[in-house]
Amino acid sequence: MKSQGCRQGRKMEKRNNYQNTEEKTFRNNFGKFKDKKIVLYGIGRFTATLLPCVTDFKIIGLMDRDNANIGKKIYGVPVLGKEEVREKADLIIINTSSNYWKIIYARIADLGIPVYYLNGQLACMKDDEQTYTENPYWEKTYDKLKNEIDNYEVVSFDIFDTLIMRKIYMPQDLYKIVDMRVKKALGDHINYYEMRMEAEFGNSKKEQLLDDIYCSMNKTWKFSENVLQQIMEIEIETEKRFLIPRKDMLHLYNEIGKNKEVHLISDMYLPEKIIRDILMENGVSTVPSIFISGEEKANKKDGTLWKKYAETVVCGRTAIHIGDNYRSDVELPEKYGIHGAYIMNGSEMLKNSSLGGMIPKIEDLDESLFMGMIIAEIFNSPFALAESKGKVVFQDFEKMGYCIWGGIIYSFLTWLLEEAKKRTIERFLFFARDGYFLEKDYHYMIELLGQGQYPETCYLAISRRLILITSYEENEGLDRIASHVYNGKFAEYMEDRFNIVIPSDAEHYSEEINLPEDYEKVKLWFMAYENDILNEIRKEKENYLKYVQNFGINEKDAIVDLWFYGNNQYYLSKTIHKPLMGFYFAYNKSEENICQKTNTMISCFQDEDDLLAERVGLYKLSLWVESFLTAPYGMIKAVDENGNFICCKNGMNQILFDVRERMNEGVCRFMKEYIYLMGGTRGSLNEKFADTFFGQLAEGHMELSKDLQKVFYFDNSIVRRREMGIFE
Structure with missing residues (x-):
């Protein structure tokens, strides 16, 4: 009988960006613990991607917030309860998006064994400089x-x-x-x-x-x-x-x-x-x-x-x-x-509040104006912090949009204009769905700025599923598309991945699957539908190629996206057989990222030496960012022969889309006031400063009220149907 490591090695011969980068980061941060008994907290995409790459580590179990999973095997590894972890593990690594690190640590801090964040930092309950709460x-x-x-x-x-x-x-x-x-x-x-x-x-x-x-x-x-x-x-x-x-x-x-x-x-x-x-x-x-x-x-x-x-x-x-x-x-x-x-x-009030650490960073006129606007918004009343004892807590969506998002989106859009001027870009291609608000805000901003030559825009349908399907080549087989991470029922997988609805009495209809771990058996199941799958892929690919050709994409265009590897840009460029330029909040600058080798990628909020965006405040809250910067419809699965979007069912982010519109009203109010106060000019608000202020949320120096937290969800339809509250 061959080892698990050998089996996984065969299955995962084609390594992706996630694996290359995340394995390297994991080994750099935790290589010294290879002989220790490790438990990974998290059963999502991070763990699905990591486990096949670190079979030489002693991963003895997983943890999850859902106690119903205790005793199950996921990705071939048992899910353990707290007492079993306390008895067997030497350390725990929180293997999730950084959005959840502090929340997860608060759940398990009482175990009495070392807990590490994925960036290698030892977790602790130290409260960051909260002496401000003691101010009479x-x-x-x-x-x-x-x-x-x-x-x-x-x-x-x-x-x-x-x-x-x-x-x-x-x-x-x-x-x-x-x-x-x-x-x-x-x-x-x-x-x-x-x-x-x-x-x-x-x-x-x-x-x-x-x-x-x-x-x-x-x-x-x-x-x-x-x-x-x-x-x-x-x-x-x-x-x-x-x-x-x-x-x-x-x-x-x-x-x-x-x-x-x-x-x-x-x-x-x-x-x-x-x-x-x-x-x-x-x-x-x-x-x-x-x-x-x-x-x-x-x-x-x-x-x-x-x-x-x-x-x-x-x-x-x-x-x-x-x-x-x-x-x-x-x-x-x-x-x-x-x-x-x-x-x-x-x-x-700023000086004595939880945001007092921002004061030394205010260095120029634009930063002084930015902070003056924020102060006027959240410290207008001298009694604003009485209830929270000096902690800045947002209770209103529009105000949160103004304060937290206004500087981010405004500095990003003005940065885009500067980059377009330097690189003679004539049109921005805002990727769906992240670009839905960004494109609207861009047009609002240039309307406020008035006369001038500004790049045109278009809003381009794209998604991980759509680009996976469209980049399919007849001679490559289905493995690349079919083995991509998924967690759920087989019938859901067939519909979400291939747009194939199988009969409710079909064999394996309700069986739970975890990909890529279960790929060998799942492959046997879906091959019964191979002809239907291939016909659907060919149809979707033909429709999408026709859709994209209508835009006439050329070297004067640049895509606009959030992050991180640039897979959508990479596969779109392969689809149209042209290199593309892309502007991002942040992206993976490491040598392992193949996407940047054939395309130009430029980041806004990221220092050159910060290869993995570890210092970018936005990226620390990436799931929350994506929960706001979305569209009023679900993930775009495909486009039809007329170029109309075919979308997944609306999730909670769409059901509660009105609050996102109120947040964006705050963004627009910020932009309008900033330009007005600057005398009709756009100024030069430093995007790194705006990100530093945003990062105060990740550092715990600002908070959203419980009511505000409830409306933000993480959805990833290509991976699973289950949605999770961002702040749960």
Whole structure:
């Protein structure tokens, strides 16, 4: 009797990309454990692909979250329960997509034996820097602050970052936007940014109004009054463009103003009239007296403005001031008998939240704008993190789309435009189904950008099954198509793989199969239908070739896909007998990937030395990415003679497609606001920065609420019909 390893060796002579790369990675990460008794957690595609390649390892069993599988043999290896694993195994390797690693480890951490993630990292329950949860500020709520205010006769509010906020992280970066708009309107010779910064921060005078600043600037500029006025108007309009209300604080202000004497106090260079206009435009019901440092010639920072306010307004009554600067708005007014109530501004909330690690990464204007938009969205309320104790948790699909996906899709699409320009690409071929939203968003973006020459697009039907069938050659036999991974009933396999419906009374109809492990016996079963299978393949191939030829694909085209090996690009190029260029989120850059040897592949979010995209935040959550970037119909099995899609039955991702549309509405809102705030230009949001922010989700620094988690499913109809919740 020959060993299992010999049998598998014969069966798997034709090795695929998955096997080549994943075997090499597994051996690199776990070669030192070859003599240890190993249990693999996971019974899906990863394990089906890996097991035939590592017969020299001591794989003693598998684990699965479904206890009903305990005692069964899958791929010839027994599924073990926790107690048996505890007794027999030296270590466990979580052999799944990284989406599930932390969830799985939480299930088995109590076994008391080493557990490793597939990347070789030892799993542990260490909570990443969660000291932010201990901040006493998170105890502050809207109701508590309102009750505190009720105890005082006179109330004052800070304005900027308290009642209203800017959609930019560093306030000085606003001047860079103004500089761009000034140059566009009046010429490149005007170096607004440097002179504006020097005039505001280089002047020894602490209390200046905008007119004072511009007079100081013009000592160097020597511009006409008309030009100076135009520049000032651009600055004011840009300032207004970036300002939004902090809704909870504005509501509190308007409510308090009905029954209390309320004042506004600000260290600001804008004159009172403009500030009044800004406040009214942002929803302030009434604007009482305003104490502005530039007009009062006193400021909060050294206490002179507080002294003046205490002597002229408070006059010994009980008073409270609400503001975002702990020294200027809390400590200093206390010296003059005014109680200070501190609320965090958006930037401080970022710093003290679970996302605080992003701050050192904010380096340029586009990153400052991106984070300013995110801060304005999730930290608009100073009480937003009270319930979660500093953890960013998304409760709304549209907001999640705006924050998590907006930067990813926008930076990817603008990257595509840059790559197309460099490589003279005239048309993007967005692959189905991943390209469904991407193509729509691309057209929305170029509509926002306005005039210009942009590559055209088309949406190309493709899937792993479709390309497997279409690349079939008459002389090769059925092994390559038939032996591809599958888990389910034989009848389901025949329909899903070959579009052949067998009679319900057929032999083996309901028998469970696991491919490629069971291929030898399954091959005997399906050969009874060989003629029907071959006729169906020929028909589907003929229809698809006709469909593809209608597009006239040439060297000026480039495909757009997510990841990872580029098999669809590879087989499409073989089908049309032309090399293709492909743009990806990320792809396998290793030498084992045969797809890149005959085609050009270019990645957006991946460093050159990150061959397997291990540092790409998106790829760490690849299943969730695919669960969002899908289409309102199931996997495309084939196209008919008229080019119409023939699809699998809709799964849960399609049944719940409305939530994906709401997420994409958030993406579109992000793109619209980004371009608007950049003055109608697309900017240059760094795609690696956008991915780093996205990666905060994979690192546990952001979360989706339980309700949001429930709507995302993993489906892979070519492999099995069973769907799994991404966050189960």
